[in-house]
Amino acid sequence: xxxxxxxxxxxxxxxxxxxxxxxxxxxxxxxxxxxxxxxxxxxxxxxxxxxxxxxxxxxxxxxxxxxxxxxxxxxxxxxxxxxxxxxxxxxxxxxxxxxxxxxxxxxxxxxxxxxxxxxxxxxxxxxxxxxxxxxxxxxxxxxxxxxxxxxxxxxxxxxxxxxxxxxxxxxxxxxxxxxxxxxxxxxxxxxxxxxxxxxxxxxxxxxxxxxxxxxxxxxxxxxxxxxxxxxxxxxxxxxxxxxxxxxxxxxxxxxxxxxxxxxxxxxxxxxxxxxxxxxxxxxxxxxxxxxxxxxxxxxxxxxxxxxxxxxxxxxxxxxxxxxxxxx
Amino acid sequence: xxxxxxxxxxxxxxxxxxxxxxxxxxxxxxxxxxxxxxxxxxxxxxxxxxxxxxxxxxxxxxxxxxxxxxxxxxxxxxxxxxxxxxxxxxxxxxxxxxxxxxxxxxxxxxxxxxxxxxxxxxxxxxxxxxxxxxxxxxxxxxxxxx
Numbered sequence: 001x002x003x004x005x006x007x008x009x010x011x012x013x014x015x016x017x018x019x020x021x022x023x024x025x026x027x028x029x030x031x032x033x034x035x036x037x038x039x040x041x042x043x044x045x046x047x048x049x050x051x052x053x054x055x056x057x058x059x060x061x062x063x064x065x066x067x068x069x070x071x072x073x074x075x076x077x078x079x080x081x082x083x084x085x086x087x088x089x090x091x092x093x094x095x096x097x098x099x100x101x102x103x104x105x106x107x108x109x110x111x112x113x114x115x116x117x118x119x120x121x122x123x124x125x126x127x128x129x130x131x132x133x134x135x136x137x138x139x140x141x142x143x144x145x146x147x148x149x150x151x152x153x154x155x156x157x158x159x160x161x162x163x164x165x166x167x168x169x170x171x172x173x174x175x176x177x178x179x180x181x182x183x184x185x186x187x188x189x190x191x192x193x194x195x196x197x198x199x200x201x202x203x204x205x206x207x208x209x210x211x212x213x214x215x216x217x218x219x220x221x222x223x224x225x226x227x228x229x230x231x232x233x234x235x236x237x238x239x240x241x242x243x244x245x246x247x248x249x250x251x252x253x254x255x256x257x258x259x260x261x262x263x264x265x266x267x268x269x270x271x272x273x274x275x276x277x278x279x280x281x282x283x284x285x286x287x288x289x290x291x292x293x294x295x296x297x298x299x300x301x302x303x304x305x306x307x308x309x310x311x312x313x314x315x316x317x318x319x320x321x322x323x324x325x326x327x
Numbered sequence: 328x329x330x331x332x333x334x335x336x337x338x339x340x341x342x343x344x345x346x347x348x349x350x351x352x353x354x355x356x357x358x359x360x361x362x363x364x365x366x367x368x369x370x371x372x373x374x375x376x377x378x379x380x381x382x383x384x385x386x387x388x389x390x391x392x393x394x395x396x397x398x399x400x401x402x403x404x405x406x407x408x409x410x411x412x413x414x415x416x417x418x419x420x421x422x423x424x425x426x427x428x429x430x431x432x433x434x435x436x437x438x439x440x441x442x443x444x445x446x447x448x449x450x451x452x453x454x455x456x457x458x459x460x461x462x463x464x465x466x467x468x469x470x471x472x473x
Contacts, residue, residue: 268374269378270377273373273376273413274374276412277372277373280409280412280413281405281408281409288407291407291408292411295411301415301416302420314377314381315377315381318421319457321421
């Protein structure tokens, strides 16, 4: 048997996940030594037809990052699925929808209206609007369809494993690659990270008071954050209690609150609802007026609680029937 | 005529007992609410509410003891805070605020159960069904993924 064949693909995402592969640094040499990369558009010159010409199941593992926003991404995900033994959703966007998933608060029409007509531009509104087909002198040009709704990878194809994070850390990636090479993978459908909340591995956990109560909510730019003390105890909303561990508290160590990129643990169905529940329950007021006043400080609840997981949430998107009513 | 589906989640000690009282007193009220009993309104996880909407409920009614009367001291205050934050979230998600309601109903207030359920049923009948299209038809996969 030859070396395992591996593919990488980039859907709706920022490219940070591609960067995460490079972040393996010198360890990437071991990976390259051990596997045969057969498709990686961002780094190597392979074409779609190279994949089309492969046998079914010829690729051992495909790592797909990014959410599914365009018809092209759906097509490529399905193609790679057909040709791969294992498909791993790589990173928050692929796993849960990620930042592009917040586009589900709008639809195609409202997004196009904003992006092509309303935003300030050097070129005044010239009416240019992406179309899936346009005739030019040389023939017909095509663009992929832009969907109303962003989907996670597992809403489009069967997905075997998930590597969480924005982006996944080199350590998790290396662990996953080693597990694949040794054939020691957990049951299908697993998220390849610990199944405990981030607080469990957070260095500030010891400073959390016995009874955590919020008298006020502060956004990170409003205070000098004490680098030792639990962020929630300082009034800064931290998603740690509702987020899976495995990043080793990278953001908290950088003195910023967790924003939830690793998604929920396996026992939680909806990360945002669980985080909302946790935060609401520690608010130290009982009168409706006071409760409303402190909640006014949470200016964007969806953006805060579902920053990376809106398409994977129970509601998945803003109610389409009401999408045009308000922004 | 359109009949709204309402999921009502009531606490064991006050609101559920009140609904029981409304029943034994043979009060007539709208049959649109499906009542689920929990031990305390503080047990109502926001996931329950979202799950109800996702599974086809047109409205969700939460019922607990009056402030200060919680059997577990402060469960209803937790429910109240979650309700307020959830309302803000639902607004962003395009779900009308009338679809989620919280009421304090003590064990003796069977008539209030009747009044609240009747009122909410009419209100939601006016709003019409909550049609959450998860994925618009145009992008539904034509064939299931292999």
